[in-house]
Amino acid sequence: MGAAMVGMMKPPEAGALDALALKFRSLELDSEADLQTVLRFVKIREAVSPGENIVDTRSPRRQLTVLLAGVACLHKKLEDDSRQIYTFQYPGDFCDLHRYMLPELDQKATVTALTACSIGTIRHDDLDQLLSQHPKLGLAFWRASMLEASILRERLLNISRRAALPRVASIICEQLARLEAINIKSAVIPITQVDLADAGGLSVVHVNRIVQDLRKLGALSKKTRTIEVASKERLAQLANFDRRYLNMPDLLSDWKIDIEELADS
Amino acid sequence: MGAAMVGMMKPPEAGALDALALKFRSLELDSEADLQTVLRFVKIREAVSPGENIVDTRSPRRQLTVLLAGVACLHKKLEDDSRQIYTFQYPGDFCDLHRYMLPELDQKATVTALTACSIGTIRHDDLDQLLSQHPKLGLAFWRASMLEASILRERLLNISRRAALPRVASIICEQLARLEAINIKSAVIPITQVDLADAGGLSVVHVNRIVQDLRKLGALSKKTRTIEVASKERLAQLANFDRRYLNMPDLLSDWKIDIEELADS
DNA sequence: CGGATTATTGAGGGGATTCAAATGGTGTGG
DNA sequence: CCACACCATTTGAATCCCCTCAATAATCCG
Numbered sequence: 001m002g003a004a005m006v007g008m009m010k011p012p013e014a015g016a017l018d019a020l021a022l023k024f025r026s027l028e029l030d031s032e033a034d035l036q037t038v039l040r041f042v043k044i045r046e047a048v049s050p051g052e053n054i055v056d057t058r059s060p061r062r063q064l065t066v067l068l069a070g071v072a073c074l075h076k077k078l079e080d081d082s083r084q085i086y087t088f089q090y091p092g093d094f095c096d097l098h099r100y101m102l103p104e105l106d107q108k109a110t111v112t113a114l115t116a117c118s119i120g121t122i123r124h125d126d127l128d129q130l131l132s133q134h135p136k137l138g139l140a141f142w143r144a145s146m147l148e149a150s151i152l153r154e155r156l157l158n159i160s161r162r163a164a165l166p167r168v169a170s171i172i173c174e175q176l177a178r179l180e181a182i183n184i185k186s187a188v189i190p191i192t193q194v195d196l197a198d199a200g201g202l203s204v205v206h207v208n209r210i211v212q213d214l215r216k217l218g219a220l221s222k223k224t225r226t227i228e229v230a231s232k233e234r235l236a237q238l239a240n241f242d243r244r245y246l247n248m249p250d251l252l253s254d255w256k257i258d259i260e261e262l263a264d265s
Numbered sequence: 266m267g268a269a270m271v272g273m274m275k276p277p278e279a280g281a282l283d284a285l286a287l288k289f290r291s292l293e294l295d296s297e298a299d300l301q302t303v304l305r306f307v308k309i310r311e312a313v314s315p316g317e318n319i320v321d322t323r324s325p326r327r328q329l330t331v332l333l334a335g336v337a338c339l340h341k342k343l344e345d346d347s348r349q350i351y352t353f354q355y356p357g358d359f360c361d362l363h364r365y366m367l368p369e370l371d372q373k374a375t376v377t378a379l380t381a382c383s384i385g386t387i388r389h390d391d392l393d394q395l396l397s398q399h400p401k402l403g404l405a406f407w408r409a410s411m412l413e414a415s416i417l418r419e420r421l422l423n424i425s426r427r428a429a430l431p432r433v434a435s436i437i438c439e440q441l442a443r444l445e446a447i448n449i450k451s452a453v454i455p456i457t458q459v460d461l462a463d464a465g466g467l468s469v470v471h472v473n474r475i476v477q478d479l480r481k482l483g484a485l486s487k488k489t490r491t492i493e494v495a496s497k498e499r500l501a502q503l504a505n506f507d508r509r510y511l512n513m514p515d516l517l518s519d520w521k522i523d524i525e526e527l528a529d530s
Numbered sequence: 531c532g533g534a535t536t537a538t539t540g541a542g543g544g545g546a547t548t549c550a551a552a553t554g555g556t557g558t559g560g
Numbered sequence: 561c562c563a564c565a566c567c568a569t570t571t572g573a574a575t576c577c578c579c580t581c582a583a584t585a586a587t588c589c590g
Binding site: 076078079082084086097098101102104105107109131132135138139141142143145146147148149150152153155156157159160161162200201240244245247 | 341343344347349351362363366367369370372374396397400403404406407408410411412413414415417418420421422424425426427465466505509510512
């Protein structure tokens with residue numbers, strides 16, 4: 001509908017940018033004109049298979065990458081070749097904003113597709129122009145970065161101070177909430193136990209035991225070997241999950257919010 | 266010198282904003298005019314004693330707080346009243362940017378003075394105007410947020426995947442580098458072992474043992490009971506420290522950079 | 531069908547925790 | 561100026577959560 005409003009011919013890839021448009025709206029980019037302008041600069045790239053890198057140290061540094069479909073993760077390999085997953089990325093998320101603003105940063109951090117993904121790119125040159133001509137756009141990107149920081153803080157807290165079970169439960173809750181926010185209602189989290197381990201700072205073996213505990217406790221489904229949520233409420237309770245750090249509209253949500261938590265703040 | 270260039274009377278608190286000016290320059294805010302404009306909107310507040318909150322849930326939500334002198338930390342209390350320190354803050358750092366952009370976020374996160382601090386504030390209303398009239402300012406704040414995210418990622422990685430000794434060593438390295446970046450050359454890190462524990466996700470008892478190990482290994486000074494760096498090189502080596510994530514100019518620095526690390530990236 | 535990745539289960543070890551107590555340093559007030 | 565309280569630091573002992581190692585299913589993909 002957005003595209004129609006500005007009277008453009010629908011391009012063949014119509015719909016491909018819906019996720020990105022939704023993202024910008026959630027970042028409070030109010031101006032429909034600004035939104036349509038930036039969308040026009042997105043080039044849609046070929047699909048990426050699971051396990052392939054979307055952004056790595058060898059990628060050209062002259063463009064911003066946007067995830068349009070699929071699930072990816074930002075991660076880094078350590079000296080002992082263990083892996084830390086910083087964040088999971090969903091349709092609409094920006095993969096490498098840090099490379100645009102602080103190009104010297106995070107040389108080794110890479111983005112890898114976890115499922116089949118499709119991506120778009122915006123040239124850095126174009127972004128320079130867009131930002132100078134549409135200042136509101138900068139504020140939206142800024143919000144995106146702050147949201148990422150908020151997610152990192154929450155994960156830091158979980159890894160640092162919580163036991164394995166609430167930790168794993170929290171990560172699953174987050175993914176569920178983020179999937180909901182982009183209208184993906186599936187109870188299956190498209191993430192392996194290996195990924196959970198690398199994101200949560202646990203061994204795969206222990207994650208497996210925790211997952212089985214979560215199944216016994218009624219939070220996850222016992223029927224599959226995948227991560228399938230059986231009871232969102234039970235999971236959130238075990239995780240002590242407070243989704244406010246994700247800064248999402250409550251519209252779609254029927255999460256239990258702890259009343260006293262709200263009251264004393 | 267900056268203030269003189271625009272022909273202003275030097276206010277009584279001349280020099281108080283130097284740290285903030287330095288910060289903005291490090292965030293690549295090139296325009297001296299923009300810089301002077303924003304500095305003019307900073308109100309200097311009274312001093313804050315160690316242990317007192319600079320920003321908490323009861324603070325008015327209508328202003329941005331800037332640390333002008335001293336050391337503070339952004340942290341959050343958990344349900345079991347343990348504490349997670351997200352980041353340490355130094356002169357020039359913004360304490361509560363997140364409250365400006367995403368006011369619903371991180372309700373419970375507070376900023377507390379670790380040493381005697383002095384702070385400044387900018388009203389959110391003024392910030393609204395400043396940002397719309399000086400778009401470059403928004404990019405600088407955006408960079409500040411990305412830098413914070415970078416620091417969070419590094420800490421996440423440390424806590425998640427490294428043993429206690431390199432973990433503690435890394436945190437100390439970071440503080441040393443950040444102090445250097447604002448021209449504070451002291452080898453004493455103004456942080457207690459309790460703070461180190463809360464930042465590193467360790468118990469105080471264990472941090473103490475690690476600190477003693479670091480002293481035996483020649484990284485910290487044996488002469489004091491404070492955290493005093495005896496050998497920056499040794500510490501960085503034990504920490505496997507790569508300061509690039511801090512995005513700092515190398516000007517002031519004589520840190521050893523691992524050559525092969527640079528070569529293969 | 532074979533190779534690779536993921537999931538699962540068992541056993542044993544270790545790093546960090548918790549509990550408990552003593553020491554040293556600092557500041558406040560009598 | 562000392563006494564006392566408070567906090568940070570230090571040390572010891574016992575415990576436990578999670579890890580590593582190892583091996584076996586189950587699943588996916590070409």
